[in-house]
Amino acid sequence: MNTMKCFFLMTVLTALPLGGVCEAQTVTPQACEQSIVTPQTSGRYLWLPIEEKAPEGKVLVIADGKTLTEQNVRMAREQVDYYVALDLQPYLKKNGMKVCVQNVPTGSICFKKLVQNDDADYALKEEPFRPAYHHTPQRGWMNDPNGMFYLNGVWHLFYQYNPYGSMWGNMHWGHSTSTDLIHWQHEPVALAPDAWGTMFSGSCVVDKEGTAGFGKGAVVAMYTASRPTPFGGDVQAQCLAYSTDGGKTFTKYEGNPVLTAEDKDFRDPNMFWNEDIKAWNLILAVGQEMRIYSSPDLKTWKEESRFGAELGCHGGVWECPDLIQVPTENGKSSNGKSSWVLLCNINPGGPFGGSATQYFVGDFDGHTFTVDDASRYTNGKALWMDYGKDHYATVSWSNAPEGRKTVIAWMSNWEYANDVPTQQFRSANSIARDLFLYQVDKEFFLGSRPAKEYDGKGLDNTYKVKGATTITLTNAEGDTFIITYDQKAMTLTCDRTKCGDTSFSDKFPAVTVAPVHRKLTSIRVFIDNCSVEVFGNNGEVVLTNLVFPKSKLNQN
Numbered sequence: 001m002n003t004m005k006c007f008f009l010m011t012v013l014t015a016l017p018l019g020g021v022c023e024a025q026t027v028t029p030q031a032c033e034q035s036i037v038t039p040q041t042s043g044r045y046l047w048l049p050i051e052e053k054a055p056e057g058k059v060l061v062i063a064d065g066k067t068l069t070e071q072n073v074r075m076a077r078e079q080v081d082y083y084v085a086l087d088l089q090p091y092l093k094k095n096g097m098k099v100c101v102q103n104v105p106t107g108s109i110c111f112k113k114l115v116q117n118d119d120a121d122y123a124l125k126e127e128p129f130r131p132a133y134h135h136t137p138q139r140g141w142m143n144d145p146n147g148m149f150y151l152n153g154v155w156h157l158f159y160q161y162n163p164y165g166s167m168w169g170n171m172h173w174g175h176s177t178s179t180d181l182i183h184w185q186h187e188p189v190a191l192a193p194d195a196w197g198t199m200f201s202g203s204c205v206v207d208k209e210g211t212a213g214f215g216k217g218a219v220v221a222m223y224t225a226s227r228p229t230p231f232g233g234d235v236q237a238q239c240l241a242y243s244t245d246g247g248k249t250f251t252k253y254e255g256n257p258v259l260t261a262e263d264k265d266f267r268d269p270n271m272f273w274n275e276d277i278k279a280w281n282l283i284l285a286v287g288q289e290m291r292i293y294s295s296p297d298l299k300t301w302k303e304e305s306r307f308g309a310e311l312g313c314h315g316g317v318w319e320c321p322d323l324i325q326v327p328t329e330n331g332k333s334s335n336g337k338s339s340w341v342l343l344c345n346i347n348p349g350g351p352f353g354g355s356a357t358q359y360f361v362g363d364f365d366g367h368t369f370t371v372d373d374a375s376r377y378t379n380g381k382a383l384w385m386d387y388g389k390d391h392y393a394t395v396s397w398s399n400a401p402e403g404r405k406t407v408i409a410w411m412s413n414w415e416y417a418n419d420v421p422t423q424q425f426r427s428a429n430s431i432a433r434d435l436f437l438y439q440v441d442k443e444f445f446l447g448s449r450p451a452k453e454y455d456g457k458g459l460d461n462t463y464k465v466k467g468a469t470t471i472t473l474t475n476a477e478g479d480t481f482i483i484t485y486d487q488k489a490m491t492l493t494c495d496r497t498k499c500g501d502t503s504f505s506d507k508f509p510a511v512t513v514a515p516v517h518r519k520l521t522s523i524r525v526f527i528d529n530c531s532v533e534v535f536g537n538n539g540e541v542v543l544t545n546l547v548f549p550k551s552k553l554n555q556n
């Protein structure tokens, strides 16, 4: 093994090829273990060329003998698929700042040219599958929506984010804002990895009374810091960060972590204020159950109870919980007192394979969540919120206006999320939906109707239904997406097996089927460049599916 290092110094010039000098005799033919780049003192972004099939190397920013950031990056070796930005803004004024690239062979194409400039849109290409009105990151990878809250007319959406490539890794919290749930503004990264780990999913609350000591009206985030151990596996701990500028910037709490355990999968904290006990509650996914906690101040948490080990679907790990009081369609509650719904995302184990959102209807007294009717969840039975293949990690906005329970889901599935045919960005979120409960005989079901912000915007088509119905969405190339309502069988089905590119995963071509609990009178369809969302009776039954057609689908 050759332990000699290959150092070479590069002055980065905007849009000019870089001269790299490497002492050839010291280099192994395969690997240049370390290359050093000295950026200019101006120019916020250093553009890293990415090749998706390249293995991960490391990119570090070092100054004053400290590593300021360290990311896993698939630096291009033979071809450049797209560029991602290393945002140098926080480091530009640091003494002797250097960027260090490790584990990328000498002669790799990434070293031929590195561009540093202030142009956030540098080398951004139009992509056919970029949605027109669904939220996506501008570049890079996204999974779960995180920490959503509404404040002063603005919907804040944070999300699991890899700014350094379009595959999962380097988890940050990305941030976007919107005033209409249609147009999204990209904001700077909210939370970046630190010594406790990478930033996994979590939630935010508006602490109106300042109970946490961060000031009245502070926005407080709780997230899971996840860190691989040298012995294999990850350690996961719950941490706080707070914002005193309405969510623009966050400061991590110096007392972190606030909640630890020895359990392996211990994550995705979801906090809310509970007026009944005049305290905060927290629900956390731990393996295949939920843990419920309470706190006076968001910092010290007492375990109250555990839920779910014997109920619902257990085909995979339970993740991303939410516990919310949901209005019934006629204003009444499910048991005469209150109507609580526990959202439980599970992966794998979904009805059509991979990821999906199950739910439980019941009551919550601030200490214990009890289902109304356990027989609906025994022997592996589960209630599913959405019967498409691409609806995961659903959670609600905190502090939403008019008492609305507005949710959004990651529109993908862990079975193939890393392989879908987009490049500069990967994954979109569903449209936002307002939850409601509707009653059929004695049972309550969870419905999710498109948020009213989408009404009258020309984004959807509503088909009146009188009995069995087939709707074929198609395009000039003959791709088809078929929606079938079978009134006898009481099912609503979506078939994407002949809808453009399905080749990237054998798990992708799918026919998904939803049970219909009340006869349908309408089917509402939202089509975007890579998705079809189908709402029976405006949200009583929902199917969300990705599609990659040769051109955009139209109704037939």
Ligand code: FRU
Binding pocket: 143, 144, 160, 171, 200, 201, 224, 267, 268, 319, 320, 393
């Ligand atoms: C769900 C999930 C979460 C975790 C996050 C990591 O998709 O696995 O449980 O916090 O993604 O990105």
